[in-house]
Structure formats: structure tokens, C-alpha cells
Amino acid sequence: MIRRLLVLSCVLLTSGMMFAQQVPSLDAVQAQREVEHFLTDLVRIDTQDPPGNESKVAHYLQGVLQREGIPSEIVEPVPGRGSLIARLKGDGSKRPILLMAHEDVVPVDRSHWTVDAFSAIVRNGALYGRGSLDDKAMLASNLEVFLQLKRLKIPLSRDVIFLAEASEETDSPAGMKVIVDRYWDKFDCEFALNEGGSSLIENGRVKYMAVSTAEKLPRWFSLVATGSSGHASIPRVDNAVVHLASAVARIGTWETPARLNETTREFFQRLATISPPEEAAWYRNVLDPKVQAILRVQQPQYYSMLRTSVVPTMLKAGFKTNVIPPTAQAEVDLRALPDEDLVKFREEMTKIINDPQIKIVPYDNTYSMPAAPPSGIHTAMFLALEKAQKEVAPGATTLPIMTTGATDSAFLRAKGVQAYGISVPHTEAESRTVHGNDEHVEVKQLGVFVRYIYAAVTDVAAK
Ligand SMILES: [Zn+2]
CATH class of the missing domain: 3.30.70.360 (Alpha-Beta Plaits)
Structure with a gap:
């Protein structure tokens, strides 16, 4: 019996090693340099919404993909407000995975910025500009991963679809509602990665990477x-x-x-394991009315999650x-x-x-988010994200979260997609620049984010 177990574990080890050899790892330095270049170009294209003018970004992306021999399609339900869709074919044995991000950005009050919001200037290792975090960092990172899958000729068990969407920041007939209604067959998928996650860098270390599986519904x-x-x-x-x-x-x-669901129950349990003792005690008893009273004042975002x-x-x-x-x-x-x-x-x-x-x-509510069930925390995609986090940010924790704000993942979840919100690692201070002033992202973290997405996508899509 012992011998048989030993033989079995040897076989597993060998096949694990063979699998690891099949998926080449990224050239991290080159990938980071390239994603920085893409983000610089994207930030310099002004897509303040309104009016959006997202087709400018769609055409830029189309040019990049064309040079790599990847065909793409721009759909434009409203003139000038295009979304781009491209696909890498797998063998079809599994259903596709979608990498999506939005092209538009919220407007800028230039008088409050210390740099030109569309210059993509790099200062102290951080790239500044509207959209540098929300959401062109993800758009550039998705693009980089998509290109690497093609260049490294990764054999795929499922199609990998790239979607750059228009009109996320304002409801309009150019946005996700219409894109899903009219073009669903072009990006019908099992899993999706989108914005909506969060993360925390504290004292130069990633403390957690939060993957959003659910969100509250604005009504x-x-x-x-x-x-x-x-x-x-x-x-x-x-x-x-x-x-x-x-x-x-x-x-x-x-x-x-107040009540918990699968995601928030797991969120508070895991949060307790990385919190100081007093806070950990709150998170283990979040439904206790006394704890609620504390959260209401001291942690209103957690109060709202309940x-x-x-x-x-x-x-x-x-x-x-x-x-x-x-x-x-x-x-x-x-x-x-x-x-x-x-x-x-x-x-x-x-x-x-x-x-x-x-x-x-x-x-x-014609163009607003539909009601949608949460995505699972035991799916292959969620597990792959946890595994990828251990690879790129060892020592950190993956937290499943329900966001209090809304994202376009709701449209996907309403279609039965297991959609996950992720985010480039950032500090608390950096997160406040989203929709604020002097928005910026650390270039080094862009590289981490690309490796994170690449690891998770190859985990669920490579043969
Ligand atoms: Zn966004």
C-alpha cells in the first residue's frame, strides 16, 4: 500500500513537472516594459466620459493586435463609441474565458492635478494620468497577457476573449447593456476577469488581493x-x-x-486572520448588534457589505x-x-x-445593472486566482469580496458567467486617486499584475 502510494505520488509529481514545463513563464522584465508602454499610450488618448470617444482607443488596440496577427472587431452601437472584441482559439474542450476592461475614464478637474492628466508622466516609479488605475491599467495588462499567450504559442483548452468596452462610467446605449444584448454570441464565456477587485500594499508589501465575486445592486x-x-x-x-x-x-x-452570504462570510473569516486582535474579534462576530454599532462608525464599508x-x-x-x-x-x-x-x-x-x-x-433602470447572483468561491477560476496570488505576492492573502459599488460584471453574472473583479496592487493612498486627482499606478505593480493575470489564465486555459 505504501509502495503504491509512493509510485502514485511520483507519477503525480512527474506529470506536475511536465505541466509546469508546458506553460512557459513570462519574461517579467520585458512584459513590464511593454505594459508600461501600452498604458502610456492609452492614458494619452483622452476618453473622458462624457463624451467618451472610445473608438480612438478601440482603433489603437486594433492596430496593436493587427501587428501581432490577431484579428479583431470593433462594434459601435453609438458612432465614435466603439468596443473591441478579439479571440484566441482554444481546442473548444472547455468554454471560453473573457478578459475585459473599459476604455473610458471619468472627467478631470485639471486645476486640482499637479501633472497633466493625459501626459502619462512617470514620477518616483509611478505612472500618472486619468485612467492609470481605473481602468486602463487593466486594459493594458489584459492586452499584454493576450499578446503573450499568442507569442508563446500556449496551447489552449478554451478560447481566450479580449473585450475593451465603451461607456462604463456613464449609462448609455454604447455600454455593456447593449453590448451584451446585441453581441453576446461574440463573447459568451464561462469565466470572466474584470475590474472591481481591490488590494492593499502596506509597508511596501502586498497584504491582500481581494477578488470580487459579487456586488450590491444600485436601485x-x-x-x-x-x-x-x-x-x-x-x-x-x-x-x-x-x-x-x-x-x-x-x-x-x-x-x-444585516446578513451574510457565501462571499461575505468567507471575507470576514479571512479578514480576521490578518487583522489585529481587537478587529479580528469584530470580524468573527459581525452580526452581533454591538459589533454592528462599532462598524457603522468605524468601518462603514463593512457595515454596508452586510x-x-x-x-x-x-x-x-x-x-x-x-x-x-x-x-x-x-x-x-x-x-x-x-x-x-x-x-x-x-x-x-x-x-x-x-x-x-x-x-x-x-x-x-433601462441601462443600469441587472440583478445577478454572486460568482462562486470554489470554481476553477477563483482557485486559479488564489494560486496566482501565492506566486506573485507570496505571504499575502486572497480575500473574496462583495463590492458595495457596481461594475459591468453584473451584466455577465446575469448571463450565468462566473465573473471576478481583480485589481493591480496599490496602496490605500493610491486607491483614493481613482476618480480623484493625480491618479497613478506603480509601474512595478503593473508588472506584478500582468504576471498574476497570466498565471491565472494559463491555469484555467492552458492544455
Ligand atoms: Zn472603472
Whole structure:
């Protein structure tokens, strides 16, 4: 028996070694140099959205792919707002994997930048520019991995599809909703890697790489109060401003019910293992009301991961101090847990508001994210990402997370795709430059990110 086990483990070892030999490792120096070059070019193409002008990026990518002998297609549901799709063929024994990233960036307030936001200048080892993190770092890294798979002639068991999408930062008919509706057959897949993860570098070391498997669903609405108008010298009990203020206060302070799902349960368990003792104790008991009260103040992002949140953000009422207006309106950002029953939730909210003068008016969701189930944390893709993290950032931890913000992965998950959000390793301070000022990425981490994606993709797609 012992002998047989020994023989078996020898066979496994040998085949493992043979497998390792089949997938050539990247020339890390060359890959980093090239991804930096791609990112520099991409940042210099201004795709502030609105208006986007993403076709400029799509044509740039098409040129790069063409030089490597890879055909691609640009789809342009709105003129000037193109998305690019390309494919490396596998033997078809497994379903495809999609590498996606968006081409557009949020606008820049140049007066707050210390460098030109579209110059891609490198300062102290970091590349500066709008999109250098969100999301052109991923776009450049996906491109680099895609090219390497072709150049190194990696035999594939599944197609690897590259998608550069338009209009992620604003909802429009050029964005993911329409791309999925019209062109799904061009990138139908089993797995996808997209933005949406996070990571943390602390004291020069990667502490964790968070892979997002789920996200909260934005379902914004207005609260509209109506009452009688009149001269403000005469108080009225149905004053719309007063009724709205009361409704806003009620829902804004409402402690919505907390619960865990597969991802957040695992997230808090793993987070406890890398946190100082006091915090670790919170994360092991996140549903304890006393812990909730602490998180609400000290870790609002974790508080939000446990519940559907309701956050009033805008108020509109009146035009003159001595006139009682007939209506008053508030805008509210609701973010639902993936399994929330929104009909029931709205009934609950109506009870909390408890005022017939207040109407809840949902926004038009034509182009917004669909409700979607979380992706699994035991799939081949998730396991490959964990393995890749151990390779490129040994000593760090992979955390599955549910993001409180939304990404276009929702459209994929709604199609049954196991979609994962990842991110180039960055510091806390760097993460605040996303959608902010002086956005930048460490060039060295771009190299790490390329090796990470390459390791994970070859793990699930190489023969
Ligand atoms: Zn983004």
C-alpha cells in the first residue's frame, strides 16, 4: 500500500513537472516594459466620459493586435463609441474565458492635478494620468497577457476573449447593456476577469488581493412629497418640506437588516486572520448588534457589505423663503444585497416612512445593472486566482469580496458567467486617486499584475 502510494505520488509529481514545463513563464522584465508602454499610450488618448470617444482607443488596440496577427472587431452601437472584441482559439474542450476592461475614464478637474492628466508622466516609479488605475491599467495588462499567450504559442483548452468596452462610467446605449444584448454570441464565456477587485500594499508589501465575486445592486429612487402651497406667514400641517425632511431622516437612520452570504462570510473569516486582535474579534462576530454599532462608525464599508443600504444624497424644494412650495423632492441611493427581495424591501420602507404624502418613485433602470447572483468561491477560476496570488505576492492573502459599488460584471453574472473583479496592487493612498486627482499606478505593480493575470489564465486555459 505504501509502495503504491509512493509510485502514485511520483507519477503525480512527474506529470506536475511536465505541466509546469508546458506553460512557459513570462519574461517579467520585458512584459513590464511593454505594459508600461501600452498604458502610456492609452492614458494619452483622452476618453473622458462624457463624451467618451472610445473608438480612438478601440482603433489603437486594433492596430496593436493587427501587428501581432490577431484579428479583431470593433462594434459601435453609438458612432465614435466603439468596443473591441478579439479571440484566441482554444481546442473548444472547455468554454471560453473573457478578459475585459473599459476604455473610458471619468472627467478631470485639471486645476486640482499637479501633472497633466493625459501626459502619462512617470514620477518616483509611478505612472500618472486619468485612467492609470481605473481602468486602463487593466486594459493594458489584459492586452499584454493576450499578446503573450499568442507569442508563446500556449496551447489552449478554451478560447481566450479580449473585450475593451465603451461607456462604463456613464449609462448609455454604447455600454455593456447593449453590448451584451446585441453581441453576446461574440463573447459568451464561462469565466470572466474584470475590474472591481481591490488590494492593499502596506509597508511596501502586498497584504491582500481581494477578488470580487459579487456586488450590491444600485436601485436609485426619488422621494416626492406633496402638500398645499401658500404664504409662509401661515404654517401648514401638510408642508411638503417638513414631510420630506421627516421621511429623509427616517430612511437615512433606518438600520436595515444585516446578513451574510457565501462571499461575505468567507471575507470576514479571512479578514480576521490578518487583522489585529481587537478587529479580528469584530470580524468573527459581525452580526452581533454591538459589533454592528462599532462598524457603522468605524468601518462603514463593512457595515454596508452586510445590508441593503439607503442613503439620501440630494434635496430639492422651494424657490423663495416666504413661499411654501407644493412639492419637495429627495434623491436616494439604494444599494441592494444580491438576494434582496426589492418588492418586500420597498413595502418595509413605506412602513418606515409612514406618510401618505410621500411617494417613492424608482428611476428608469433601462441601462443600469441587472440583478445577478454572486460568482462562486470554489470554481476553477477563483482557485486559479488564489494560486496566482501565492506566486506573485507570496505571504499575502486572497480575500473574496462583495463590492458595495457596481461594475459591468453584473451584466455577465446575469448571463450565468462566473465573473471576478481583480485589481493591480496599490496602496490605500493610491486607491483614493481613482476618480480623484493625480491618479497613478506603480509601474512595478503593473508588472506584478500582468504576471498574476497570466498565471491565472494559463491555469484555467492552458492544455
Ligand atoms: Zn472603472
